[in-house]
Amino acid sequence: MVLDLNALKEWGDVIRSSFRIVLVWALAWLALAMIRKLLRALKAHIVSRAGEMHDSMHDSVHDLRRVETLMNVFRYAANIVLVGIAVMLTLGTIGISITPILATAGVAGIAVGFGAQSLVKDFFTGLFLLIxxxxxxxxxxxxxxxxxxxxxxxxxxxxxxxxxxxxxxxxxxxxxxxxxRSRGYAYAVIDINVRRQEDLDHIFTLMHGISDDMRNNPAIGVDILEDLDIGGVEKVEDASIALRCRIKVRPGKQWRIRREFLRRMKAALDTAEQVKSAA
Missing domain, CATH: 2.30.30.60 (SH3 type barrels.)
Structure with a gap:
């Protein structure tokens, strides 16, 4: 009878321990599911607010990528924390003391921390870059x-x-x-060298004409946001004069617009030179 009572007690302890373990993991799973649901709702709210604040599709996609990256980081951190807590509670339930484990982990963490300072700095810097x-x-x-x-x-x-x-x-x-170089807008900054004998007013007229033609071109005009802004004479040398201008364009399009403007400017100067030679 004593053996039966002891066996029943042991079975009762096993059942209670098993129930506690199942309860711990069920609560952990429920907490993870709630966090995922909360993050999805937060993401939808942020994306909807971003869509109301930004008119362009580029800005909306930019915000969506940023939110998606941050949500993945938070989801990963929540999984690590909750699974770690569930494992420690499970070990405590089955009778394994977690105090030595925590002490060992603390000592190992200090040792690893000295050798992984750059890694920790990478993570913190990356987090702030995203936030x-x-x-x-x-x-x-x-x-x-x-x-x-x-x-x-x-x-x-x-x-x-x-x-x-x-x-x-x-x-x-x-x-x-x-x-x-991809936020909001950019400037295609263009430097042009001409001979000192050139009529600058004529050169400026050519530059404005090229800018107007480019804005009216359906292939590249969509990337130009404002008319040409001529800064004026940038440098005077013995045989040449450096002129500087800029064109406000969509982000990432400044190099294409600059090359096209220089190509057209070269052709316009060649044509003007031929007209002078013919005269």
């Missing part, structure tokens, strides 16, 4: 001495591809200054 909206996928940036198109942004690194196709992986801890 402050300094970099997003699809931007054209310059950071850590490299420039190019942003293909991927993580908490660990930023991956960019430059003009010749080379891919650069930049750890976030190395990024101290970010030059983003």
């Amino acid at each position: 402050e909206n300094q970099i997003s996928e699809g931007d054209i940036i310059e950071a850590a001495g490299k420039s190019g198109y942003v293909e991927r942004v993580t908490l660990r690194h930023v991956r960019i591809r430059d003009y010749d196709g080379s891919v650069h992986f930049i750890p976030n801890s190395m990024i101290t200054t970010v030059t983003n």
Whole structure:
């Protein structure tokens, strides 16, 4: 009879422990499901607000990418924390003391921390880069001495591809200054050298005419936001004069507009030279 009572007690303890373990993991699963649902609702709210605030599709897509990246980071962190708590509670339920484990983890954490300071700095820097909206996928940036198109942004690194196709992986801890050329608008800054004998008023007239033709061109006119802004004479040398102007364009289009303007300016100067020679 005593053996039967002891066996029943042991079975009762096993059942209670099993019930507690199932309850812990069920609560953890429920908490994760609620967090995922909350994050989805928060994402939908942020995206809808962003759509109301921004008129252009480019800005809406930009905000959607940023929100998606942040949501993935928060979801990953929540999974790590809740699973870790569930594992510790499970170990405590089955009779394994977690105090030595926590002490060992603390000592190991200190040792690893000294060797992984750059990794921790990468994560914190990457988090602030995302929260402050300094970099997003699809931007054209310059950071850590490299420039190019942003293909991927993580908490660990930023991956960019430059003009010749080379891919650069930049750890976030190395990024101290970010030059983003894809926000709102850009200027195609153009320098033109002409002979000192040239009539500057005539040159300025040619420049305005080229700008007007480009704005009226359906292929490239959509990328130009304002008329040509002529800064004037930038430099005077013995045989030439440097003129500077700029055109306000959509972000990322400044290089294309600059090259097209220079091509057309070269053709216009050649034509003017031929007319002078014929006269």
